[in-house]
Amino acid sequence: MSSHSHSLIELHQVGQSFVTHQHSVSLFADLTFSIEQGHSYAITGPSGSGKSSLLMLASGLEQPTAGEVVYSNQGHIQPISHIRSEIGFIFQQFHLLPEFDALNNVALPLKLRGHKQALAIAKEWLDKVGLGHRLKHKPAELSGGEQQRVAIARALVFNPKFIFADEPTGNLDANSAGEIADLLFECCRDKGAGLVLVTHSDSLAQQTQHQLRFNAGKCERVSAQQRAEHTVERGSKRYA
Numbered sequence: 022m023s024s025h026s027h028s029l030i031e032l033h034q035v036g037q038s039f040v041t042h043q044h045s046v047s048l049f050a051d052l053t054f055s056i057e058q059g060h061s062y063a064i065t066g067p068s069g070s071g072k073s074s075l076l077m078l079a080s081g082l083e084q085p086t087a088g089e090v091v092y093s094n095q096g097h098i099q100p101i102s103h104i105r106s107e108i109g110f111i112f113q114q115f116h117l118l119p120e121f122d123a124l125n126n127v128a129l130p131l132k133l134r135g136h137k138q139a140l141a142i143a144k145e146w147l148d149k150v151g152l153g154h155r156l157k158h159k160p161a162e163l164s165g166g167e168q169q170r171v172a173i174a175r176a177l178v179f180n181p182k183f184i185f186a187d188e189p190t191g192n193l194d195a196n197s198a199g200e201i202a203d204l205l206f207e208c209c210r211d212k213g214a215g216l217v218l219v220t221h222s223d224s225l226a227q228q229t230q231h232q233l234r235f236n237a238g239k240c241e242r243v244s245a246q247q248r249a250e251h252t253v254e255r256g257s258k259r260y261a
């Protein structure tokens with residue numbers, strides 16, 4: 022990757038809370054960290070702790086209630102709206118277009134960018150996620166795991182600078198999950214994408230370079246040493 026294209030997302034003392042007329046929920050506060058192209062990050066923690074909310078604001082899709090998210094390219098600050106066209110987002114609910122078949126769902130990001138070979142490249146990606154035999158199926162005619170793989174192909178098809186993935190392997194069997202994880206890490210390692218994964222899977226989290234963990238109402242970075250100790254602990258429990 023050339024340094025010309027190097028982009029960075031920085032979260033400065035970011036906080037998120039939701040106040041409705043009935044509830045007030047404070048998810049995290051004073052969180053500072055950077056997401057760099059070519060690096061991989063896991064966000065872990067219990068259900069309802071705020072992982073998806075953090076993903077939404079780090080990707081510029083939502084605004085934080087405190088602090089700021091700064092997007093820069095080669096040291097030059099860009100409007101946060103510029104992240105939109107640079108990210109591949111894999112949502113927990115997939116958000117596929119129901120009227121489009123798998124091929125056209127995956128081709129859409131390329132068509133929107135005026136790509137002449139959109140359908141051919143989309144087909145290659147559907148092959149990569151193991152769905153070469155489901156090109157003409159609409160989302161309602163696909164299983165949950167198949168829809169998830171279409172959503173993954175759609176997120177990766179245009180070589181995004183950043184990939185944000187909410188439980189990307191949640192609906193997949195162990196084999197498909199491993200293959201999809203390999204694809205995601207390949208995009209990070211070989212194509213220089215910044216990869217941010219929300220996951221409940223310890224083994225997926227362990228493959229990333231950095232980890233943020235929600236714990237008792239706080240979101241903290243997990244150090245390399247803590248991560249190594251956790252792996253040893255898990256290992257010794259498993260074989261005890």
Ligand SMILES: Nc1ncnc2c1ncn2[C@@H]1O[C@H](COP(=O)(O)OP(=O)(O)OP(=O)(O)O)[C@@H](O)[C@H]1O
Pocket residue numbers: 039040041046048066067068069070071072073074075
């Ligand atoms: N727009 C909103 N308005 C009010 N509350 C919200 C809103 N979005 C999220 N919340 C609340 O914030 C909390 C955290 O939600 P979030 O989806 O970030 O959790 P999560 O850690 O990703 O959970 P899971 O692992 O179950 O997907 C939830 O209790 C949810 O009810």
